[in-house]
Amino acid sequence: MDLQDYYRILGLRSGASFADIKASYRRLVQQYHPDINPNDLKAKDKFIAVTEAYKFLQMVLPPEEIKPQPSEIKINVSSATEVKTQPAAAKTTVISHPPNLEDIEQRLKWKTYEQLQRFLQERRFPQAIALAEALMARLPADAEVRQWLAIAYQIWGRALITEKQLPKARIYLKKALKTDPYNKALWNEVQRDFQRLELKL
Template sequence: MDLGDCYRLLGLRSGASFADIKASYRRLAQQYHPDINPDDNKAKDKFIALTEAYKLLLTVVLPEEAVADSSQVSRTGRDHGKTTQRQKTPVTTVTSQESGKPKPPNVLEIEERLKWKTYDQLQRFLQERRFPQAIALAEALADRLSTDAEVRQWLAIAYQIWGRALISEKQLLKAKIYLKKALKTDPHNKSLWYEVQRDFQRLEQIF
């Protein structure tokens, strides 16, 4: 199940807010809940699918209050095959002389926090070998920050890692698809290109 399927199951457009996702799930869950439809297997299957879609979207879409959190965030880069350097993003709390309240963060600050919060979650998914969730998360971030070269690199690396795992699982055709996606997503990354070429060599040896 990809993100598009999740949104469609909940009757929402792609990019719907956390509040909309939650409201739609509650409404549909009440409609298809097994307690309300005890002898209806189709309703039971629908309820299970809705719950899975809801849980997956919760890993991608942050609550509005979390996005608007104005706490100062400073993170260091992570090394994942190729070192990705990230600059500390200063988040300055400015006190208004009139109201005495902190100035809310601007859009760029919010996007930056979302980006690195998502990166941390992506790393956890990859470490736990939860590859479908990792791919869904990276694709959602790439859709939102489509011009960010760093995010594009993360997505390409996620594709490559899953492709490599699929080789080990002897799912060779599927592995080939995701390795090609990695190259297409970040075509100018020479380090990634060499890694993927080695993976293709492994594929040829197995075939």
């Protein structure tokens, strides 16, 4: 695939800004996530393609493409460069520096996510829960981590219904809702799981 193909996978034209790339990636990942589309192989393939496209573009774009707009003042995690800005008419300067704590935590977050996916696919639910809870303790304000933990609780709750461990299933489904209470897609899934659970009683 060439560079154009990666932009196309994310629904963008070549040369789109990194902010657009990131926004499109987040929207598509939520839409095609395997936990939201269980047993849908097309959604799973799209999820993998979108993730690979985002990671590729993040690696190949030059640091100046990834840096914030001149009106913003912040540290850009993706490019590992500190961006210092002057008033709007002044020139933006980019100063390289070694990875900071925020860079390291972001790498840790995504490595943990990959491991979490493996545990869930292998049905190693206690390990998946422990891993997600540890990451949540480290990054308590991270909305994505909160969502991952809630989904891990829900998947285990659903597995426990199948195993007829109904009281335990109810506990983990409730934990899922409590962990990410504003996630409508998760809420709808958990409500269906509760209906299944009631039918088994």
